[in-house]
Amino acid sequence: MNRVNSIRVESGAWVCYDHPDFRGQQFILEHGDYPDFLCWNGHNDHMGSCRPVGMHGENFRLEIFEGCNFTGQCLEFQDDCPFLQSRGWAKNCVNAVKVYGDGAWVLYEEPNYHGRMYLVERGDFRNYSDWEAHSSRVQSVRRVVNFF
Known part of the structure; x- marks a missing residue:
């Protein structure tokens, strides 16, 4: 099917x-x-x-980076963000990500959680191709919250 x-x-x-x-x-x-x-x-x-x-736990956070290999501007999140530029992110792209804790985040190509989405779970993503994206375009991020 x-x-x-x-x-x-x-x-x-x-x-x-x-x-x-x-x-x-x-x-x-x-x-x-x-x-x-x-x-x-x-x-x-x-x-x-x-x-x-997986469910999210304590110390659940996300760091995004302007450049590959964790270089350039860096911004940390513990909550959802519907528009990265509203938090001072200068560009509409993210080239590297670090995910801490036992949770997962969704990266969206467009503001307000629209467009292509990419799941990132605990670990280091040195380049947008590590999360299987076709480009570095990211404009909003959201935590995955499990409801049981």
């Missing part, structure tokens, strides 16, 4: 991909109903694979 018409997430959070083997465009689904692919920010009804996302 690779076509999905609707989804109900009853617990936890999931990252789904439009290709098998956890490849392709990512969709982050949290508790709730998604009556059609437009509701999960999809461009079509193809769903190739899914996996659960």
Whole structure:
């Protein structure tokens, strides 16, 4: 099955991909109903694979960097940010990320949590290709919060 018409997430959070083997465009689904692919920010009804996302814990934070390999301007987040430039971020791109704690964050290409989304979990991402993005464009960030 690779076509999905609707989804109900009853617990936890999931990252789904439009290709098998956890490849392709990512969709982050949290508790709730998604009556059609437009509701999960999809461009079509193809769903190739899914996996659960870990819960967030203490010391849950994100650092973003202007340059690759953690260089240039740096900004830290512990809460969602609908528009990076409102927090003093000078550009519309992020080239490196560090995720601390047991949680996950979603990076969005557009302000207000729109556009392509990319899941980043604990670890160091030295370049946007490390989180499988096609470009460094990031304009909003949001924590993944699991509801059980």
